Amino acid sequence: MKTFEEKWTAWLDDQLSGCELSDFEASLPDKAAAHAEKAEAKKLGELLKRELSVHPLKNEEFFSHQLRETIVRETGEERPERGRRTSTSSWWTIPRLVWAGTASLAVFLICTMFVMHQERAPEESQYLTQILNARVDPVVSPNGTVSIFEVKQDRVTVIWTEGLQTLPADYAAK
Amino acid sequence: MHQSLAVAICVVLLTTTAARASRSAEKVWSGLVIAENVAEPQPIPSELTRIETLLKKFFGYNQLKVIGQSQKTLNTGQEDWLATSKFFGLHVDARGETQGGYVLNLKLYKEKELLLETEAKLSKRSPLVIKGPQVGGGQLLLVLVVQ
Numbered sequence: 497m498k499t500f501e502e503k504w505t506a507w508l509d510d511q512l513s514g515c516e517l518s519d520f521e522a523s524l525p526d527k528a529a530a531h532a533e534k535a536e537a538k539k540l541g542e543l544l545k546r547e548l549s550v551h552p553l554k555n556e557e558f559f560s561h562q563l564r565e566t567i568v569r570e571t572g573e574e575r576p577e578r579g580r581r582t583s584t585s586s587w588w589t590i591p592r593l594v595w596a597g598t599a600s601l602a603v604f605l606i607c608t609m610f611v612m613h614q615e616r617a618p619e620e621s622q623y624l625t626q627i628l629n630a631r632v633d634p635v636v637s638p639n640g641t642v643s644i645f646e647v648k649q650d651r652v653t654v655i656w657t658e659g660l661q662t663l664p665a666d667y668a669a670k
Numbered sequence: 671m672h673q674s675l676a677v678a679i680c681v682v683l684l685t686t687t688a689a690r691a692s693r694s695a696e697k698v699w700s701g702l703v704i705a706e707n708v709a710e711p712q713p714i715p716s717e718l719t720r721i722e723t724l725l726k727k728f729f730g731y732n733q734l735k736v737i738g739q740s741q742k743t744l745n746t747g748q749e750d751w752l753a754t755s756k757f758f759g760l761h762v763d764a765r766g767e768t769q770g771g772y773v774l775n776l777k778l779y780k781e782k783e784l785l786l787e788t789e790a791k792l793s794k795r796s797p798l799v800i801k802g803p804q805v806g807g808g809q810l811l812l813v814l815v816v817q
């Protein structure tokens with residue numbers, strides 16, 4: 497069993513029909529006032545429907561909207577960038593110091609290894625003194641001969657001469 | 671980015687320069703030594719201690735006495751110098767640095783008379799010993815050591 501308010505709302509929305517409609521209209525005390533109220537309610541409904549619906553943007557509004565969005569986006573991008581710039585205003589930040597220190601250490605180690613390798617290379621290949629040529633003066637020592645010894649155990653090279661003129665002990669003077 | 675590159679280049683240059691500088695300027699000791707047998711041998715000069723055993727064993731003398739010496743610092747490897755005693759002179763002419771040593775031209779003079787000439791690549795880790803003439807009861811030795 498519908499209440500009067502329910503029947504009234506349904507009548508305003510034209511939801512009543514048949515004997516239900518005729519019964520309800522017969523029960524109205526002032527039929528003309530009710531019809532006027534119904535007409536007002538319909539007008540209000542149409543107005544609300546028209547005004548509250550999403551209306552398409554005009555050209556100017558569309559471009560203004562686009563521009564505003566671009567400005568907002570750029571401003572948003574600039575802000576963190578500005579923040580980053582202020583944070584890097586000092587070049588020697590702690591992470592960079594750490595990186596610079598590590599890099600310097602690595603370069604130092606590489607150079608040290610390079611220098612040590614350069615020093616070790618001759619040690620392995622030519623650790624002994626090499627004699628390129630040796631001769632005794634044939635006029636002063638016509639029987640003079642030269643021999644070369646390499647004492648690898650002591651890493652000493654010896655030039656051994658024979659047949660040189662023997663000198664008196666006076667020649668040992670300082 | 672540019673700053674870090676500049677810093678890296680500076681570090682490399684400083685490190686390599688320091689490493690190179692630490693390798694240069696070596697001293698060459700050259701000595702005229704009389705090896706002889708005596709009843710009470712004198713202590714051996716410090717420059718010869720490293721090869722004392724070899725010299726005594728090789729030449730058969732118990733005393734090594736320095737009669738002339740010279741110590742030269744080589745900066746360019748092109749220097750020349752003279753180690754002299756009263757009658758002998760050893761002229762050393764460095765003719766450049768090689769990998770691990772120096773090329774030296776050596777001339778032994780008795781007064782103004784050239785007795786011996788040799789060219790050697792003197793290793794920084796290997797002394798050179800030259801047996802010279804017999805002097806009285808002993809033996810003249812020429813010794814070159816990179817210190």
